[in-house]
Amino acid sequence: MDQALSKPGVKLWKWLRGIYRGVKAILWQLSRNKIGFLGFLIFVFFVLLGTVGPSLVPDKPTADVSLIYDPPSWTHLLGTDSQGKDILIQIVQGSTEVLELALLTGLISTFIGVTLGSLSAVIGGRLDAFLTMLADIWLTIPIFPLLAVLAALVSLNNIGLLTLVLAILSWAGLFRAIRAQVLSLKEREYVEAARALDLGYRHIFFSEILPNMMAYIAISFTFGMTSAIYAQVGLVFLGLMPMTRNWGVMINLAWGQGAIYYQNSVYFIMAPIAAIVLFQLSIVWMSRSLENMFNPRLKTG
Amino acid sequence: MKVATTLVPAPGKQSGIQRVLRQVYTNFMVRKLAKAVFTIWFVTTLTFFLIRLMPSNPVELYMNQLITTYGLTASQARDQASALFAIDLNQPMYLQYMDFLNGLVHANLGNSLLSPGQTVTGIIVAVLPWTLLSVGVGLLISFTLGILIGMYLAYKREARIEPVISGIASMLSSIPSYIIDMLLLIYLGVYWHLVPINLMRGVRSSGIAIAFTPQFIGDILFHASLPIATYVLATIGIWILSMKSSTMSTLGEDYITVARARGLSEARITTAYVGRNAMLPLVTQFLINLGFIVGGAVLIENIFVYQGVGYWLFVSLVRRDYPLMQGIFMIITISVVVSNLLADFVYGFLDPRVRVSGGG
Numbered sequence: 001m002d003q004a005l006s007k008p009g010v011k012l013w014k015w016l017r018g019i020y021r022g023v024k025a026i027l028w029q030l031s032r033n034k035i036g037f038l039g040f041l042i043f044v045f046f047v048l049l050g051t052v053g054p055s056l057v058p059d060k061p062t063a064d065v066s067l068i069y070d071p072p073s074w075t076h077l078l079g080t081d082s083q084g085k086d087i088l089i090q091i092v093q094g095s096t097e098v099l100e101l102a103l104l105t106g107l108i109s110t111f112i113g114v115t116l117g118s119l120s121a122v123i124g125g126r127l128d129a130f131l132t133m134l135a136d137i138w139l140t141i142p143i144f145p146l147l148a149v150l151a152a153l154v155s156l157n158n159i160g161l162l163t164l165v166l167a168i169l170s171w172a173g174l175f176r177a178i179r180a181q182v183l184s185l186k187e188r189e190y191v192e193a194a195r196a197l198d199l200g201y202r203h204i205f206f207s208e209i210l211p212n213m214m215a216y217i218a219i220s221f222t223f224g225m226t227s228a229i230y231a232q233v234g235l236v237f238l239g240l241m242p243m244t245r246n247w248g249v250m251i252n253l254a255w256g257q258g259a260i261y262y263q264n265s266v267y268f269i270m271a272p273i274a275a276i277v278l279f280q281l282s283i284v285w286m287s288r289s290l291e292n293m294f295n296p297r298l299k300t301g
Numbered sequence: 302m303k304v305a306t307t308l309v310p311a312p313g314k315q316s317g318i319q320r321v322l323r324q325v326y327t328n329f330m331v332r333k334l335a336k337a338v339f340t341i342w343f344v345t346t347l348t349f350f351l352i353r354l355m356p357s358n359p360v361e362l363y364m365n366q367l368i369t370t371y372g373l374t375a376s377q378a379r380d381q382a383s384a385l386f387a388i389d390l391n392q393p394m395y396l397q398y399m400d401f402l403n404g405l406v407h408a409n410l411g412n413s414l415l416s417p418g419q420t421v422t423g424i425i426v427a428v429l430p431w432t433l434l435s436v437g438v439g440l441l442i443s444f445t446l447g448i449l450i451g452m453y454l455a456y457k458r459e460a461r462i463e464p465v466i467s468g469i470a471s472m473l474s475s476i477p478s479y480i481i482d483m484l485l486l487i488y489l490g491v492y493w494h495l496v497p498i499n500l501m502r503g504v505r506s507s508g509i510a511i512a513f514t515p516q517f518i519g520d521i522l523f524h525a526s527l528p529i530a531t532y533v534l535a536t537i538g539i540w541i542l543s544m545k546s547s548t549m550s551t552l553g554e555d556y557i558t559v560a561r562a563r564g565l566s567e568a569r570i571t572t573a574y575v576g577r578n579a580m581l582p583l584v585t586q587f588l589i590n591l592g593f594i595v596g597g598a599v600l601i602e603n604i605f606v607y608q609g610v611g612y613w614l615f616v617s618l619v620r621r622d623y624p625l626m627q628g629i630f631m632i633i634t635i636s637v638v639v640s641n642l643l644a645d646f647v648y649g650f651l652d653p654r655v656r657v658s659g660g661g
Binding site: 136137140141142143144145146148149150151152153226229230233234237238239240251255266269270273276277280281283284288 | 336339340343344348351352471472474475476477479480483484487492593595596597599600603611614615618619621626630633634637638641
């Protein structure tokens with residue numbers, strides 16, 4: 001009786017300990033690469049900004065006509081915009097949507113790429129030939145104009161739809177990388193050994209092949225995130241997406257209201273630009289460190 | 302072609318035609334050409350069905366607009382829409398599609414909705430050269446510079462400047478291109494007053510005649526200079542970093558050691574052995590990036606008010622000028638496919654192996 005009761009508890013405890021150890025190992029590996037760790041820290045900062053941030057600032061920045069294009073001060077850390085609204089509050093509130101889109105698109109496109117890529121490499125034959133050809137063609141279609149056309153035809157007005165379209169449009173690059181990787185891993189000795197031991201497809205895929213593709217997967221995940229941000233901000237800047245709260249809208253407004261001609265509006269246009277650049281850089285830096293982490297050959301010591 | 306692949310008679314019994322077909326099929330350039338044609342067909346078909354079959358598609362929207370706001374009857378509206386989109390809407394769908402393909406082959410893409418009297422083809426012919434000029438020159442400069450700098454960095458790995466340049470390159474490659482050109486415009490034009498951005502708008506100054514005079518060429522380069530600078534800055538980082546790592550791995554190859562042992566001059570080793578082989582992965586990367594760069598032109602041309610295809614795609618989207626939008630989207634895709642094809646041929650020229658095996 002006792003044993004049966006305590007079993008789930010022990011399992012949970014083991015699970016938690018495993019997760020703790022995994023996280024510790026990842027953090028330790030990340031901290032070995034200074035730039036990568038910096039990227040990771042900035043990324044965590046943006047994640048916090050997007051999740052916790054909006055509840056810490058007022059829901060609507062108040063417009064104040066006497067404070068138009070105010071330079072940074074203690075009350076307005078990043079200054080004010082053309083209506084006297086606080087820029088920092090807008091940056092914080094705009095981060096949620098950018099973050100959401102980046103993470104979701106990265107996840108979905110990685111899932112599609114990994115699934116199709118592995119299937120194609122494992123099954124081979126006609127499916128493989130078809131998917132490879134499709135990916136080849138897909139890679140030559142200019143994504144951004146296609147997105148712009150789609151945004152005009154089928155108003156991509158909610159973030160879920162945009163996420164899905166972005167993820168579906170960006171599968172091809174990852175597909176090629178994963179397919180090539182699985183094809184080469186399939187022939188490795190340790191996979192053949194596992195096959196000889198009759199360990200089953202599930203074991204071979206999840207325990208032998210997948211861990212060796214983590215570098216590709218992590219990098220493609222970050223690539224998916226950066227291209228999603230690129231597309232979203234670009235579409236919003238062009239005014240092809242509805243004006244919600246995100247950094248692209250801020251750039252659009254700043255640009256439209258002549259921020260490029262008035263020198264005192266520098267914070268209005270530079271704040272969202274800086275946020276986007278910093279976020280993109282943090283992702284790219286983090287990916288470099290992840291690459292080192294998952295590539296055992298680059299590990300030193 | 303199917304004959305050549307599926308029916309493989311015993312050697313020596315092949316007829317002349319089969320042998321020719323087999324040679325054609327395995328020919329590297331023919332395969333690439335076939336792929337390019339297929340891609341163009343795929344994209345144009347996709348566009349056709351997007352425009353024609355989607356719920357609330359542009360053709361229907363336009364007809365509804367004619368009926369409700371201009372009081373036309375349904376058949377009048379359909380006739381007018383047919384004329385504009387260059388499709389006969391009274392015919393069944395597959396015939397419309399055949400007509401559309403026929404028009405495409407004859408470069409007839411219908412008329413612009415909002416620029417009366419102008420054909421879509423006419424507008425494209427007028428604006429495409431500007432995009433080709435700015436993107437082409439920009440990529441050429443950045444590719445050449447990137448390869449030279451990348452090779453230099455690989456050779457001078459110990460130099461103190463190496464991490465600085467690599468850092469800048471990785472930073473440039475991760476910033477979106479439209480942010481780079483906004484920064485260029487804001488700093489060079491507005492804050493530092495280094496370039497007269499008001500004079501640089503557009504693709505050329507109105508007073509200068511279009512002719513091959515030094516004055517005209519200088520003028521178009523003056524107008525294209527900021528877009529070109531943006532393309533260079535936005536892409537050079539990728540070339541530098543890839544060329545650096547590619548050169549570093551090439552330098553470790555056995556054939557380089559052999560070439561040194563044979564006493565070849567260092568200059569010959571650098572160009573013919575290291576450079577040529579290190580460039581190969583970059584050509585592939587060039588292919589993958591090209592669509593991305595051309596796609597970015599939509600944003601960049603808008604920011605600089607440079608009237609190329611990207612600018613016009615945006616204009617047609619905002620004005621809901623669907624025939625123009627369809628035509629411009631297709632021409633953007635076709636340019637990317639054709640440049641891909643060119644890059645494939647360059648690859649075949651650089652790496653004789655792919656020409657023989659037919660793969661790639």
